[in-house]
Amino acid sequence: MVTESEPRCMFVTNFCPHYRVQTFALLAKYLKVKFLFYSAGGESYWQAEHGVQHGEFEHEYLSGVEIARTRIAPALVARLWMEEYDVTIKCINGKFALPVSYLISRLRRKPFVLWTGIWQTLQTPIHQLMFPVTRYLYRHADAIVAYGEHVKRYLVDQGVNEEKVFCAHHAVDNSAYNRSVSNEEIERLRESLNIPSKDRVILYVGRLEDGKGLEVMLHAFSQLQGSDVTFVLAGKGSAQVSLEQLAEALGIAERIRFAGYVQVEETPTWYAVAYALVLASVTAANGHKECWGLVVNEAMNQGVPVVASDAVGAAAGGLIQHGENGFIVPEGDVAGLVWSLQALLNDPELRERMGRDARTRISLWDNERMVSGFRRAVEYAWVRRQCRG
Secondary structure: OOOOOOOEEEEEEOOOOHHHHHHHHHHHHHOEEEEEEOOOOOOOOOOHHHOOOOOOOOEEEOOOEEEOOEEEOHHHHHHHHHOOOOEEEEEOOOOOHHHHHHHHHHHOOOOEEEEEOOOOOOOOHHHHHHHHHHHHHHHHOOEEEEOOHHHHHHHHHOOOOHHHEEEOOOOOOHHHHOOOOOHHHHHHHHHHOOOOOOOEEEEEEOOOOOOOOHHHHHHHHHOOOOOOEEEEEEOOOOOHHHHHHHHHHHOOHHHEEEOOOOOHHHHHHHHHHEEEEEEOOOOOOOOOOEOOOOHHHHHHOOOOOEEEEOOEHHHHOOOOOEOOOEEEEOOOOHHHHHHHHHHHHHOHHHHHHHHHHHHHHHHOOOHHHHHHHHHHHHHHHHHHHHHHO
16 A cells, blocks of 8 residues: 555556556555546557546546647646656657656656567667667666566667566456356357357457458468368458458358457457467567557456467567467468467367466466556665665
């Protein structure tokens, strides 16, 4: 619980998504913290249907404008300059918010804690131009909170002092996803998707966009042996038409279900229907990799093994253990996906064992563990700053 000796933190990030409500509320139980959100959730990677959230923690959504694809929130400057706090916590994104937060922290002599899930150097001209600035922030932040060990390894490779990097292992509210799903719920969903009673379901949950490895998944599905399998894609996006055309060309359209957007609160039933979850993300042309892939956490809460590519943060970060609670395959490797999915389909006992291991591992991968990473980073930054005077 919060004590008087705790430093007051100003946590600056773009918005509160549904999967961070519990995280932020839990953090507020341990730290004196105020959240400043500077976006309305219009980011290209964010599905508008998700919306933005509020919670039982002190917070404020700041108004702003979009200029040249940059969110400008003038009130952020005033809040950071005028309000009383001891430590700044800032996520890695925000072309305006990130430098402003860092600069004001330095001017006010406040410790600066950076939160990041990036584990690669992006290759676009603008990112290459700005990378020296990004690397400067990495090296000069008082502490860094990383999504997982994969991010920590990347930061150390960039010359960051390992001592100041703290892992806040990316988590979800497990209680929202591990609930018992009744057979009636499962059967209703299967009927609504017109899935034959004998079929096992391979599931993908997420946006239908480039970078998700969806074409790789369809090619792999077309090579699976046996006809008692249905591939369900739960999500929407600009790639749907081309994916439907590819499914037709591969002769598997009758075994594919494009389910559209699924409400967050309904997803546990979808995971309960699944025999396995697949997330075959690939590195984008600009060098971007999947920072994490929280659908992995969600599915494991229902005891679902996961087959993922090595371009997925949850694989690189250690949540997926190859051969124990799923399989990790090289990105773009159709044959590897086929082998992994076929191994699960051919061996129900293997699938059950991996499902049990998934439940066990995810039970330890919770928000308490995630928040502890933030707490340790704040303490480290605060103590070192006080020692330096």
